[in-house]
Amino acid sequence: MTPAALAELVRSTAVDVLTARGLDPSVLPAQVTVERPRNPEHGDYATNLVMQIAKKLGVNPRELAVELAAALGGTDAIDSAEVAGPGFVNLRLAADATAGLVRAVLTAGEEYGRGTALTGRRINLEFVSANPTGPIHLGGTRWAAVGDALGRVLSAQGAEVTREYYFNDAGAQIDRFVKSLVAAAKGEPAPEDGYGGEYIGEIASQVVAAEPGALEQPEAERDETFRRVGVNLMFEQIKKSLHEFGTDFDVYFHENSLHQSGAVERAVEKLKAQGSLYEKDGAWWLRSSDYGDDKDRVVIKSDGAPAYIAGDIAYFQDKRARGFDLCIYMLGADHHGYIARLKAAAAAAGDDPSTVEVLIGQLVSLVRDGKPVRMSKRAGTVVTMDDVVDAIGVDATRYAMIRASADSTLDIDLDTWSKRTSDNPVFYVQYAHARLASLGRTAADLGIELGDVADADLSLLTHEREGDLIRTLGEFPRVLASAAELREPHRVARYLEGLAAAYHKFYDSCRILPRGDEEISPVAVPRLHLCAAARQVLANGLALLGVSAPERM
Incomplete structure (x- = not known):
């Protein structure tokens, strides 16, 4: 039984109890909360439903809790129901109900955990949107990982999500970029307000190779050539880095198009x-x-x-005209002022400010050998996405960027994230999946046939560690729903670490496969089904983070 099914059982039972006492069941919340108690001795789940409604009904909460517990204890799914404190009800599931959750996971497969809370919503998710004047830095790398994961999480709740990159190809930063390219092509130092780093020289050389006579053109024509070719080359490098990082966009929107089309003037x-x-x-x-x-x-x-906000206003109106009912902007740490500004722009246009959400990401720094990593050989003044990927790989970089709440500063220790030990969080989770895959292969080599999970006697899964693992699997849908609602994909990463820990504890406590000439235990097949369910949920969660689920490590 999943937590959602248990919550519905508690609610329907409460309706019966209240009706029998002549009390109004309409006071019950539409969705009842059931949670795992911190102390496992208190049961599998607990609910404070009675404490929520007792005052409205004018009844003693503990007396009502006793009646609810008695009614729940009489159902097939509940092994025991006990009242604690002023009106909490602690629940222990029957073995069959616990086993049902394993069946639910394996039956749903890749769909397990997904919900429908956002079905019908059309969401425009704009993230990264780095200026096309240099490689993606650490802040953009964080948004590339978090934004992509958030898009996956929102989609998993039924939303239609469009990932969008706002290409800032208008404004003073492009002028400085062009001047820097021209200076590099001439062999001159970068302008005082320009851009440095080896990449400027590389792009300048490519511009000259593509347009051999560019430097001999009149100044305005020359600058336009370097702008047209150079900006495109830089943006292609950005897109290549993002694609190799596992982050692709549905729409690349050009800021300049708003000015050229007259959209800014119309707005x-x-x-x-x-x-x-x-x-x-x-x-x-x-x-x-x-x-x-x-x-x-x-x-x-x-x-x-036009000031910069003029483009922002036109851009928001364009998004709404394209049919998006929610526009999420993921911006850097220095953009706090944009929250009120964008909402005000929406309201001024007669729109609902709630159609705008702004998420602010905090700064990221790298550490190696206990010292900050400050500069990139190629970019000159910043550390780039490619630098950190070269150091620890795509999976570790994505997981490290996603694992912490985006509104907190983040220090990434390259030594820790490159280890192949349990100290490395992504290795710890991936190793659990690989260990489960290996277990499945070994069982097949031993000739153990699992058969259909519907035919397995999952009521044999009565060990404490089995129960802990099953209940952890049951939490996955709630975690996903919460991650989507709060726009916090890091909750998925932390959940996966808890699931990996629950599995490792189960594996250390519960023998699964026979050793030597031992007979195959009757509980082996049920435990293998439980392992298959754990592997499925680990794979589902890692997929939502855009991180691989290796079968061998």
Whole structure:
């Protein structure tokens, strides 16, 4: 029995109890909470349902809890139900109900854990969106891992997710990039406000190879050539790094297209017509302070040029026009001001601010031999995605970036993440999966046939460690639902580590396969089914993180 099925049993039983006492069952929450108690001696699960509703009904919570416990204890799925404290009900599942969860996992297979909470939602998930002026740095690497995992988690709850990269190919940073390329092509030092690193020289050489006469062109034409070819080369390198990292996008949206198509002008005129802009000192200002921002923002500067927020407004309106009912922006640590700004832009356009969500990711640093790793040989001033992948691999990099809450700073110890020991969290989880795969191969070599799980006597799974492992498997759907609701894919990684720990403890305590000439134990097949279920859930969870589930290590 899954926790969700148990919660429904508790609710339906509570309806019967209340109805029998002439009490109103409409006070019951639509979804009842059942949780694993911290102390296993208190049972498999516990619920505080009675304490939630007793005051509304005007009854003694403990007395009502006693009645609910008695009713639950009379069902086939519950072995025992006991009242604790002022009204908690602790539950122990019957062996058949526990075994049912193993069957549920193996029957659902790759679909186990998925839900429908976001079915019908169309979500635009914008992440990474690094400026096309250099390789992806550590902050972008974190968002590439977390954003991709979040997209997978949201999809697993039924959402239609579009992964989008906002290509910043307009603005002063591109001008500085072009000047840096031209200087490198001429063999001159980078401009004071330009970009350094070996990659600038590499791209400059590629531009000259593609356009041999570029340096002899008039200055404006030359700069346009270096802009057109150089930016495209840089962006292709960015996309290549992302693809090799396991992160691909459905849409690459060009900022410049908003200006060239007139979308920015149309968005500004719409706000003017609605009275959301006002003129002051020759500039046009958004009344963003009316919608929760700390101050009004300039949209059109006094020289007639659009400010950066003008593009943001047009971009949001474009997303909504494409039919997205939720737009999630994943931004860097220095973008806190954008939360109120983007919500204000939505509200000013007559939209619901709740259609905008902004997630802020904190800084990442690398450590090796106890000392910070500060610079990349190729990028010059920053450590890049390719640097960290070269050091510890794609799986370890993704897992390390996802494992901690994105709103906390993160230190990645390259020594730890390159180890093939249990000190390395991703190795610990992957090793559990590989160990389970090896167990399955060994069982097959011994001629042990599992058969259909529906025919297995899973009621034999009564060992304490078996129960711990089964209950941990049962938590996976709840963890996924929570990770999607809170936009926190790190919950999946931490769950997998707990599942790997539960499996290792089970394996150390419960003999599965015979040794030597021993007879095959009657519990061997049920335990192998339990192992198959654990392997399935580990594989499902790792897939959601974009991390491989190796069968051999």
